[in-house]
Amino acid sequence: MAFHAPIATGRSNTGIPTGRLAVWWLLASEVFIFGGLIASYLLHRLNNENWGEIAANTSTPAGALNTFVLLTSSLFIVLAHAASERKDIARTLKFIWLTIGCGGIFLVVKAYEYTTEISHGFVLTSNVFWSFYYTATALHACHVIAGMFIMWMISHDVKISKNLHRVELIGIYWHFVDLVWIFLFPLLYIAK
Amino acid sequence: MSQDAAHGNHDARYIKIWGILVVLLAISVAGPMLEIQVITLITAFGIAIVKALMVCAYFMHLNVEKRYIWYMLIISVAFMGIFYFGSAPDVMQGSGTQWKDCVLDKSCVPTNDMAKDSVNYGILR
Amino acid sequence: MSDTGIAAGHAAAPHEHHEEMDFWSKYVFSTDHKIIGFQYMFTGMFMALIGGFMAYVFRMQLAFPGESVPLFGQVTSGDYNMLITNHGTIMIFWVAMPVLIAALGNYLIPLMLGCDDMVFPRLNRLSYQIFLLSAIVLIISFIVPGGGFGGAWTAYPPLSASAEYNHTDWGSSLWVLAVALEFAAFLLGGINFLTTSMNARAEGMKMMDIPIVVWMINVAVILFMASVGPLIAGAVMLFLDQRIGTSFFLPAGGGDPVLWQHLFWFFGHPEVYVVLLPAMGVVAEVITTFSRKKLFGYKTILYTTFATGVLSFTVWAHHQFVSGIDPRMGNIFAVTTLLISIPIAEIMFCYVATLYGGSIRLTTPMLWGLSFIVEFLLGGVTGIYLGASAMDVYFHDTYFVLAHFHYTFFPIAIIGVFTAVTYWFPKMFGRMMNETLGKIHFWGTIIPFNCIFIPLFLLGMAGQHRRIYNYNNFPDLATENLQDLRVFATSAMVIMLLFQIPFIVNFFYSLFYGEKAEKNPWKANTLEWVAESPAPHGNFKELPKVYRGPYEFSHPDAKEDYWPQNVPN
Structure with missing residues (x-):
């Protein structure tokens, strides 16, 4: 049976479209999940002076490169959103695919980092710093993968000019993923 | 425009x-x-x-x-x-008022001297 | 926006697909908010039977230690730990949460706000499916090798973090997984509730025209969303500790077990208010309808609800007064804990003021509503002793604590649910429940309930600690008069369980053969009573418009003693 959106979905008492409002609530709940993890990390970090030395084993250039990649992908998706608003399908698709590409580069760099660290003997169970490092970055990487997958699904709709407003929604989510990385980068890579 | x-x-x-x-x-x-x-x-x-x-x-x-x-x-x-x-x-605070975190604090020696601890951690008057 | 276009096209012929649906798409994979609400409700009731049976088994063990329990057999200490742990877990996460928030929220929010469904019906269905999966995972955890998790519903590490200590290698991991899945389900559902309430209200419905129960469910959802995040992160860390061998919470590897307690109670205390608020909302609806009087202090109740919500985030460490936390923090948390009783007391006063001078009708839902106020008050007042850090040192982990939180959770999860079910039953299923059976069930539940937990207060004050399998090993606690109290409590409990049979009979008999209900049998004002009973797919023939607040009873300008929200004048 084909699904029909109910009338309720089209209503907008707040003046914010329903989809966007839901994404904001989703992000609020994500703030708490990452916030809890980062707060736990900070509690440990400030309590253990030797963690600075352990953190020196993370690769700042790789982290910086990944920050750059994510910032650029944020630019691409916001350009895709701008293009979708003026119904420029070709340009929207181009920038969605560029964003997915950036996500791919991010994951490759991350995988390279993981490999280097594991080959140096720094694994998930080495000590609590590395546990936090792998948990936080892996949780973030899951969000990157989820974002890429959703973008790929949206790109099918965009091809036939359907549900163009979803480009904005995935954009907001993607910027949030970028935001989390903006904080993880100094926490895990820079502060030594 | x-x-x-x-x-x-x-x-x-x-x-x-x-x-x-x-x-x-x-x-x-x-x-x-x-x-x-x-x-x-x-x-x-x-x-x-x-x-x-x-x-x-x-x-x-x-x-x-x-x-x-x-x-x-x-x-x-x-x-x-x-x-x-x-x-x-x-x-x-890895160490409490009545116990110490001996995993992190290698110098810790078990002690029953409550008064000394209170001075060290400044919690009990 | 394209969604709007689809909706407009759909509105022209809203019910044309209704008849074609087969059983599966109508009741199992439905996107209708009412069906999803029922799914949550029946799953919750099924889990309540399991949770109740567990309580029966361990109470029998405590009253008659070492003897074989009918329907279960010999209770080992491992069984006992598993039973108390999962009784708590089930009753809070798989009964109170799904029935009070998910079932009532799903059923009531679109009806009370005058819209045809939730704004994201498919997301809603997904949230139920994840919830069902979580329930299945939990039930599987009872039968895996090693048995179910037995480290108490608070799952304190290091006991919960390492199979070396808890001996339930698989049980504890599946427990964490089930809880995490359940949280994910409610986060999805919660986003749906909030978006629907903010964006999809009926034409003319202002913020202050929203029924209190919808407000309270939404505040509860925000509290849940804001408190559960850190615990989701904590659950991931605990799971890694169990399965991969990290040391987030294991002191031997440099981790910190107290951090888990903070993560858990930062969620755990707001969680009390997450389930309390919907129950209080239900009681507000029932009390004002059956007093035929406007709800006293709508805005006061609303603002005190917000105050409760904010304050509930500042009290969590009162669960940890004896965990070796900093005594200075103990003082702060004792003060905030005492503060939070003020807004809740204020709401209670508003309810009592609503009753004052009303023409009260003692129907079954009203009896449940009134008993909620009385019983919850007892729970709240005993909490003040526990909130004071000095008293808590003695009371911590005794049966006083246990009796206290059962005096809060029982009114919430049992009385609140029965209030709601008996009140909205005509709307849900189109038939009236039997009043006589309803009253037998009411008195047969309330009297034994007090007989169970008042003795437990006494036992707690006598120093009886919780989570002990057999008190015969403790000479001070194995005295005859204490044992008599245990037997008394257990007997009352068995009687209470037996008195649930009239309810089950009443529920299913009325479901099929009860007297047909009219649209608005209680003569209430809110929008759900505008729809047919039972409400069809799409809810309303014509989406209602709203002209006034939800509680205009006995208004001088109205023709009758009630004045529905959708009537122009």
């Missing part, structure tokens, strides 16, 4: 903001090279906050969104602050 030109300006503005973000990133990477801790902290976390606010305002369009979305997100972060500061006095 035609529609297209207005949008072209938008795109140009996004690219300008991206440029600023990349410059900020460069500063935050360069900061620790001075090896002064205060500067490292400012360049790392101060700039992270500035970058985050810029992404929120211009890329997520919070500058034109209803005000209460800002409040919603800021309150979320504030609640995490409550969690942090409520737990910190407790979790950050």
Whole structure:
């Protein structure tokens, strides 16, 4: 049976479209999940002076490169959103695919980092710093993968000019993923 | 001004903001090279906050969104602050008033001398 | 926006697909908010039977230690730990949460706000499916090798973090997984509730025209969303500790077990209010309808609800007064804990003021509503002793604590649910429940309930600690008069369980053969009573418009003693 959106979905008492409002609530709940993890990390970090030395084993250039990649992908998706608003399908698709590409580069760099660290003997169970490092970055990487997958699904709709407003929604989510990385980068890579 | 030109300006503005973000990133990477801790902290976390606010305002369009979305997100972060500061006095103190964390503190020797501990940790009068 | 276009096209012929649906798409994979509400409700009731049976088994063990329990057999200490742990977990996460928030929220929010469904019906269905999966995972955890998790519903590490200590290698991991899945389900559902309430209200419905129960469910959802995040992160860390061998919470590897306690109670205390608020909302609806009087202090109740919500985030460490936390923090948390009783007391006063001078009708839902106020008051007042850090040192982990939180949770999860079910039953199923059976069930539940938990207060004050399998091993606690109290409590409990049979009979008999209900049998004002009973797919023939607040009873300008929200004048 084909699904029909109910009338309720089209209503907008707040003046914010329903989809966007839901994404904001989703992000609020994500703030708490990452916030809890980062707060736990900070509690440990400030309590253990030797963690600075352990953190020196993370690769700042790789982290910086990944920050750059994510910032650029944020630019691409916001350009895709701008293009979708003026119904420029070709340009929207181009920038969605560029964003997915950036996500791919991010994951490759991350995988390279993981490999280097594991080959140096720094694994998930080495000590609590590395546990936090792998948990936080892996949780973030899951969000990157989820974002890429959703973008790929949206790109099918965009091809036939359907549900163009979803480009904005995935954009907001993607910027949030970028935001989390903006904080993880100094926490895990820079502060030594 | 035609529609297209207005949008072209938008795109140009996004690219300008991206440029600023990349410059900020460069500063935050360069900061620790001075090896002064205060500067490292400012360049790392101060700039992270500035970058985050810029992404929120211009890329997520919070500058034109209803005000209460800002409040919603800021309150979320504030609640995490409550969690942090409520737990910190407790979790950050590896040793309690009547026990010590002998895993981290290698110098710890079991003692029954409560009075000495009270002086050391300044909790009981 | 394209969604709007689809909706407009759909509105022209809203019910044309209704008849074609087969059983599966109508009741199992439905996207209708009412069906999803029922799914949550029946799953919750099924889990309540399991949770109730567990309580029966361990109470029998405590009253008659070492003897074989009918329907279960010999209870080992491992069984006992598993039973108390999962009784708590099930009753809170798989009964109170799904029935009070998910079932009532799903059923009531679209009806009370005058819209045809939730704004994201498919997301809603997904949230139920994840919830069902979580329930299945939990039930599987009872039968895996090693048995179910037995480290108490608070799952304190290091006991919960390492199979070396808890001996339930698989049980504890599946427990964490089930809880995490359940949280994910409610986060999805919660986003749906909030978006619907903010964006999809009927034409003319202002913020202050929203029924209190919808407000309270939404505040509860925000509290849940804001408190559960850190615990989701904590659950991931605990799971890694169990399965991969990290040391987030294991002191031997440099981790910190107290951090888990903070993560858990930062969620755990707001969680009390997450389930309390919907129950209080239900009681507000019932009390004002059956007093035929406007709800006293709508805005006061609303603002005190917000105050409760904010304050509930500042009290969590009162669960940890004896965990070796910093005594200075103990003082702060004792003060905030005492503060939070003020807004709740204020809401209670508003309810009592609503009753004052009303023409009260003692129907079954009203009896449940009134008993909620009385019983919850007892729970709240005993909490003040526990909130004071000095008293808590003695009371911590005794049966006083246990009796206290059962005096809060029982009114919430049992009385609140029965209030709601008996009140909305005509709307849900189109038939009336039997009043006589309803009253037998009411008195047969309330009297034994007090007989169970008042003795437990006494036992707690006598120093009886919780989570002990057999008190015969403790000479001070194995005295005859204490044992008599245990037997008394257990007998009352068995009687209470037996008195649930009239309810089950009444429920299913009325479901099929009860007297047909009219649209608005209680003569209430809110929008759900505008729809047919039972409400069809799409809810309303014509989406209602709202002209006034939800509680205009006995208004001088109205023709009758009630004045529905959708009537122009």
